Amino acid sequence: MAELAFEVNNVAKYFDKVKAVDGVTLKAEKGKIFGLLGPNGAGKTTLVNMLATLSEPTKGSLKVLGVDVVKQPDKVRKMIGLAGQFAAVDEYLTGEENLYMVGRLYHLSASEAKKRSKDILDKLKLSDAAKRQARTYSGGMRRRLDLGACLVGQPQILFLDEPTTGLDPRTRLDLWKIIRDLVKGGTSILLTTQYLEEADELADHIAVIDRGKLIAEGTSQQLKAKLGGDVIEFELASSANKDKALEAVSKLGQKKPTYNEDNQTVTLAVGSGGSKKLAEVVRALDSADVSPHSLSLHEPSLDDVFLSLTGTKASAVATEDGGGRKRGKNRVE
């Protein structure tokens, strides 16, 4: 078996009586993005802090590139880079000075620290702002500088704790590109996020945690498959003909169709072969004399997965655009 980027073996972390992490086991392959997905307070940061040697587990063991985090923290620190939830840059230092300081703390020579700072600022498109104090930076620039700071030591594995929280969608896309480029360069990444869309887009492998426990694991595809494949949704003009509509499609899905009063939408899980089913649904509705407002077919989003796994809607926890459902390709208006 290939060497692992990191492994978490039955780890628990208790703060007084609160079980922040409660018996989690994870294994991450090298050179990939491992997504740790969960709502606020799920235990994501606690796990990252333990992997980054900031705190010790109450139970269990953690290894980074085969090295035990508790027994040889210094060795681990030489191989990792941590970008925490806050952009941990000194606002009164320039971009260049921030990176130079970190370089010196990685015990690089003064000239090497300077050279690497310059290279990283170039790579992150911050060279123009290199001599400006970080307090003049925008939120996105700060995040990039923060990410830059954890690249100075040329780590083999990066821990990114909610790297795009609070960023606007455009800046988020920029950061995604940087993260993808890093992985292409051979870096392993652990990324925590409360945005389902982000895990879906970036992560090769996703672990979903909630209240300190691992509740699901797999690729984005595998997690979606747990919901039983494609979903057809249609919106009615009014609730008046809802019974007619439900009756018309009741035999077409794998399960009984569900109806949401709020948006007058019928949801039908149809398994595989969604497009064929779509035609059947249209015909069934037509003969029942029901004309829907809109009709769509889509793969279940991670939002659906999360909902069915935890019973709470993740998008209610994750903010604005991140938890939004991805609309399907075959949408018919």
Add this chain to the structure above:
Amino acid sequence: MWNNLYYQLTDTWAITRRNLLRYIRLPQLVFFSAIQPVIFLTLFNFVFGGALGREGAALHGKYINYLLPGIMVQVTLFGGLQTGVGLARDLKSGLVDRWRSLPMSRAAVLAGRTLADMLRNVVVVTIMLLVGHLYGFRFYNGFFHSIEMVAILLLFGFAFSWIAAFLGLATRDEETAQLAGFAFVFPLVFASAVFVPTVSMPGWLQHFANNQPITFAASAARELALGLPSHGAIWKILLWSIGILVIFVPLSINRYKRATS
């Protein structure tokens, strides 16, 4: 082993440099940390000076000669307390998390902070001496003893910095760290011989005031500045400073090792 020591020093310097850069970029901060003691000095000198001064030949007839060495103790202590505020801020902003994830010395963040605060104290002490000179303060004991006085005060302030470091890491909040520091330093400063001799205090307070480190520091500073007969205050304050360091350096470092934002 030498390698290790070398990195301890370069790590500490990297952090010290960062803190000093902040002070240079925020000159208001140094300005206002000097303005408060200057106001204290001015108020006490002109408000109490008339009532208290001119009492001994030892003071060369001027209260300022009594006041300035005392108030310099207060200044260096307050300066030292800022260490806790700075550390609590770094902890909150996530910088401490970053540093703790780096393969760097576990002592450097604290040493770099306390050293930078000591250097800031040098600036504040210099301003105090200049203003004191304007108000009539003079050294009467030669150049080397004057330097010795400043060195002893800086050392005492440095030792206090490490207590403040512990408070900052323990409270994790700038304002709480500041209040916690003042809560124990204020009574100590006033129940001492910093501003006035202890003889007029009630017996129990006099006993306390005469035997606490801040009075030793003020007495040591006066002995060195004015060439007063020695009562051993210099040794006492050196021992206190070393004692505080022996206890609070390991205590603070231990706290730092477990600190998370």
